[in-house]
Amino acid sequence: MKSQNKTILVTGGHSGLGMYCSKQLASHNYNLILAGRSPEKMEELAKELRSSHNLKVHLIKIDTSSFASVRAGVSECKNLLKNGEVDSLNGIICNAGVRFNRKHTYTEDGYESTYATNYLGHALLIELLIDQIAKNGRIVFTASGTHDPDSADGKIMGIADNATAVELANTGKNGSKPIALGKMYATSKLDMIQYSYELDRKLKKANIPITSIAFDPGSTPGTGFLRNMPKPVAWLAGTSLIQWVIKRNGITTSTADFSGESLARLAIEPAYATGSGKYFQCNVGKLSERRSSKLSYDENRAARLWKDTQELIHIKAEETILSL
Numbered sequence: 458m459k460s461q462n463k464t465i466l467v468t469g470g471h472s473g474l475g476m477y478c479s480k481q482l483a484s485h486n487y488n489l490i491l492a493g494r495s496p497e498k499m500e501e502l503a504k505e506l507r508s509s510h511n512l513k514v515h516l517i518k519i520d521t522s523s524f525a526s527v528r529a530g531v532s533e534c535k536n537l538l539k540n541g542e543v544d545s546l547n548g549i550i551c552n553a554g555v556r557f558n559r560k561h562t563y564t565e566d567g568y569e570s571t572y573a574t575n576y577l578g579h580a581l582l583i584e585l586l587i588d589q590i591a592k593n594g595r596i597v598f599t600a601s602g603t604h605d606p607d608s609a610d611g612k613i614m615g616i617a618d619n620a621t622a623v624e625l626a627n628t629g630k631n632g633s634k635p636i637a638l639g640k641m642y643a644t645s646k647l648d649m650i651q652y653s654y655e656l657d658r659k660l661k662k663a664n665i666p667i668t669s670i671a672f673d674p675g676s677t678p679g680t681g682f683l684r685n686m687p688k689p690v691a692w693l694a695g696t697s698l699i700q701w702v703i704k705r706n707g708i709t710t711s712t713a714d715f716s717g718e719s720l721a722r723l724a725i726e727p728a729y730a731t732g733s734g735k736y737f738q739c740n741v742g743k744l745s746e747r748r749s750s751k752l753s754y755d756e757n758r759a760a761r762l763w764k765d766t767q768e769l770i771h772i773k774a775e776e777t778i779l780s781l
């Protein structure tokens with residue numbers, strides 16, 4: 458199948474490093490489904506890509522923090538496939554993500570917003586769409602080096618917590634002390650990585666030829682990632698002095714274009730077809746396979762995470778081929 462018949466869905470594919478990823482996919486003649494909560498912002502990039510490349514770019518409204526929105530987006534995607542507007546879904550890139558600051562908030566489903574946006578919404582998306590992904594398709598999860606307490610990145614936001622998914626989703630409810638937001642971010646990414654590994658094991662066991670890859674873009678200034686932080690912090694993070702300090706302290710450094718393009722490469726390059734169950738990281742202009750945190754390889758924790766996740770996202774056995 459030629460790449461112009463292939464389509465990749467990218468959450469948050471219209472901005473930040475997701476935008477560079479979408480542009481890279483488009484330059485390789487992949488059609489796109491941009492999935493995000495802001496149709497106007499997505500339409501801007503879609504217009505640009507449709508006119509610069511001869512491509513189909515579809516937009517699907519998905520707010521990853523809302524299960525109803527994810528379900529509605531999945532229905533739209535299935536319709537596009539059914540009526541032939543999308544020939545073949547060859548990949549899903551779970552890239553949307555957020556780091557909240559100051560105050561804990563809860564989604565309409567009743568879960569802590571960082572955990573729901575970064576992790577639970579994407580898990581639901583994958584469980585509902587996995588049977589639509591073409592043979593040898595790929596799923597790439599944008600995680601973060603902050604998940605690893607033994608790395609310099611893992612010390613900047615707050616050490617990832619070893620709480621269960623149920624505890625994380627419900628943190629701070631009923632008057633209990635919530636897990637700090639920096640920790641919630643790092644742990645949402647830990648759970649995303651661990652989910653990608655467990656997904657890989659389940660896919661292999663069931664002989665389903667789909668690749669599941671975890672990715673850390675590295676610390677990447679110039680995106681909207683720090684938008685919820687105080688303005689001086691967001692500004693300082695992008696200065697060359699702070700970038701120098703970051704590098705000196707062993708924290709990963711990258712650029713939005715390099716990390717976005719690397720994300721696309723993981724989804725389409727033949728070299729990464731064997732990347733299932735692995736973790737790749739961008740640092741100083743290189744994309745390399747790395748070890749993720751010790752905890753991320755704990756298969757007992759992964760099994761518990763899987764079970765808790767399926768309960769938290771209210772997935773029914775008949776809705777997914779992943780109720781294995």
Ligand SMILES: NC(=O)c1ccc[n+]([C@@H]2O[C@H](COP(=O)([O-])OP(=O)(O)OC[C@H]3O[C@@H](n4cnc5c(N)ncnc54)[C@H](OP(=O)(O)O)[C@@H]3O)[C@@H](O)[C@H]2O)c1
Nearest residue numbers: 469473474495520521522552553554601676677680681682
């Ligand atoms: N930048 C870094 O240093 C860094 C480092 C490690 C990992 N990451 C990860 O890389 C990914 C991309 O981040 P970025 O740096 O490119 O930041 P960004 O510019 O803020 O991009 C985040 C994207 O996620 C989307 N998004 C946020 N909440 C959403 C929701 N509820 N529903 C749907 N989409 C939502 C945003 O859409 P809107 O335009 O609608 O807000 C935006 O497209 C994230 O997962 C982030 O955690 C970033």
